Amino acid sequence: MASPLDSSQPRLAAGCRWAPSTTGKEENRMILFPEGAIKLQGTGRQVLERCDGQRTFSEIIAELQKEFGTTDPEKIRADISTFLEQLQKKRIVDY
Amino acid sequence: MLPNPLALIAEITHRCPLHCVYCSNPMQLAATQSELSTEEWASVFEQSGKLGMLHAHFTGGEPLARPDLRELIAAAHNARLYTNLITSGIGLSEPRLKTLVDAGLDHIQISFQDSREDSANWIAGAKSHAHKIELARGVRRYKIAFTVNLVVHRQNLDHLEEMIAFIEQLSPERVEIAHTQYYGWALTNRAALMPTQAQLNRAVAIVAEAEKRLAGRIRIDSVVPDYYAKYPKACMGGWGRKLMLINPAGKVLPCHAAEVLPGMSFENVREKSLEWIWRESASFRRFRGEDWMPEPCRSCERRSEDFGGCRCQAFLLARDATATDPACSLAPAHHLVESAVREANSEASVAQPTALSSFVQLQKLTTDLWTYRTNPE
Numbered sequence: 001m002a003s004p005l006d007s008s009q010p011r012l013a014a015g016c017r018w019a020p021s022t023t024g025k026e027e028n029r030m031i032l033f034p035e036g037a038i039k040l041q042g043t044g045r046q047v048l049e050r051c052d053g054q055r056t057f058s059e060i061i062a063e064l065q066k067e068f069g070t071t072d073p074e075k076i077r078a079d080i081s082t083f084l085e086q087l088q089k090k091r092i093v094d095y
Numbered sequence: 096m097l098p099n100p101l102a103l104i105a106e107i108t109h110r111c112p113l114h115c116v117y118c119s120n121p122m123q124l125a126a127t128q129s130e131l132s133t134e135e136w137a138s139v140f141e142q143s144g145k146l147g148m149l150h151a152h153f154t155g156g157e158p159l160a161r162p163d164l165r166e167l168i169a170a171a172h173n174a175r176l177y178t179n180l181i182t183s184g185i186g187l188s189e190p191r192l193k194t195l196v197d198a199g200l201d202h203i204q205i206s207f208q209d210s211r212e213d214s215a216n217w218i219a220g221a222k223s224h225a226h227k228i229e230l231a232r233g234v235r236r237y238k239i240a241f242t243v244n245l246v247v248h249r250q251n252l253d254h255l256e257e258m259i260a261f262i263e264q265l266s267p268e269r270v271e272i273a274h275t276q277y278y279g280w281a282l283t284n285r286a287a288l289m290p291t292q293a294q295l296n297r298a299v300a301i302v303a304e305a306e307k308r309l310a311g312r313i314r315i316d317s318v319v320p321d322y323y324a325k326y327p328k329a330c331m332g333g334w335g336r337k338l339m340l341i342n343p344a345g346k347v348l349p350c351h352a353a354e355v356l357p358g359m360s361f362e363n364v365r366e367k368s369l370e371w372i373w374r375e376s377a378s379f380r381r382f383r384g385e386d387w388m389p390e391p392c393r394s395c396e397r398r399s400e401d402f403g404g405c406r407c408q409a410f411l412l413a414r415d416a417t418a419t420d421p422a423c424s425l426a427p428a429h430h431l432v433e434s435a436v437r438e439a440n441s442e443a444s445v446a447q448p449t450a451l452s453s454f455v456q457l458q459k460l461t462t463d464l465w466t467y468r469t470n471p472e
């Protein structure tokens with residue numbers, strides 16, 4: 001198992017999808033997958049909303065760094081990488 | 096406050112082209128003419144979505160035996176449910192698969208009996224293996240989740256390594272290694288199905304190795320069978336806590352086997368709303384929470400994790416639905432499980448695990464070793 005590369009294009013794995021929104025502006029969003037669902041808010045949600053199979057890993061990091069400005073860039077990269085690796089292991093994300 | 100149920104198990108028919116000896120269906124199968132209609136199921140899915148459920152699991156019998164499966168999946172999808180088809184794959188052509196995907200199918204779970212054609216057919220009691228391999232390849236053309244479900248037991252556990260290698264070639268995202276649980280048909284066939292301790296130990300090591308090797312590619316879910324575990328499983332996530340099962344005739348059950356419990360009656364979606372059944376029915380409240388619990392559960396720390404284990408297993412083994420699950424090492428009736436385990440590991444046990452080479456021969460010799468599942472009227 002490997003961490004995402006700069007050029008990886010993370011995406012939701014086959015059969016994993018966002019739950020349809022009822023109001024269009026919920027605070028929590030949910031990803032549905034075969035064994036269950038995860039509720040996402042805050043950073044986790046911001047990361048996964050960008051995992052569209054188009055943006056590269058480095059683009060996602062750059063976008064989020066811009067958004068958080070002050071935080072340590074290396075730490076952001078490491079955190080997002082671990083987050084995606086865990087979800088890949090659960091087969092919710094591919095990259 | 097009572098939380099919402101999370102998922103619906105839609106047992107849409109008890110008809111099935113296979114006759115698996117470990118089938119979890121009740122011995123008394125629901126007759127074909129009593130099955131809920133397309134419209135009745137559509138109403139069930141709509142109610143499920145409104146109740147806050149997230150997943151609908153289509154199972155049977157063989158769900159494909161319903162010609163209106165496409166409509167049923169579409170109805171569940173429209174009710175905003177995540178749809179999962181649990182199937183043997185028999186009767187699923189590629190064009191039909193495509194119509195199901197177009198109707199909103201999210202996940203398909205195909206069960207395999209063994210990696211070897213002769214023994215797989217022997218266990219399923221039908222010629223089914225070759226077709227499934229082809230189907231599994233077809234599945235990968237669609238963007239749906241794909242799980243291979245491998246039912247393991249005494250007669251095939253020694254092939255586990257080979258089975259995993261075989262499944263890898265089908266490239267699913269998930270493999271579920273399900274040890275046979277002893278209800279219904281499987282309880283009748285327990286002596287022929289229960290693995291030995293040595294088989295189990297080897298299997299645990301093989302799974303650990305495969306998990307490491309396949310991490311990031313294939314997720315493996317495997318649980319130690321409860322006869323060999325120290326504590327019981329939280330059956331269905333606890334009685335009336337997470338799931339509702341609807342049988343082909345519309346009866347609403349807290350679990351697959353609940354109908355074996357004496358003195359209980361279950362509501363039907365033809366007469367009552369799903370919400371009322373979840374909140375108010377005597378059957379769903381019967382073993383919900385902790386009030387019904389006997390000792391040692393009542394004062395045990397694990398009671399909020401396993402809820403005292405399985406009510407049906409307690410009844411089937413100890414003849415008391417309110418007893419601690421005999422699979423628990425602390426249960427007064429644990430000796431019942433211990434003696435079954437002892438028997439499975441003794442030299443003189445009825446059914447020795449079979450060697451690979453002898454499978455075909457064995458097939459001829461021992462069709463009387465177990466009882467094949469029959470079909471409903």
Ligand code: SF4
Binds near residue numbers: 327
């Ligand atoms: S005594 Fe009851 S609650 Fe405790 S582990 Fe056993 S079954 Fe679970």
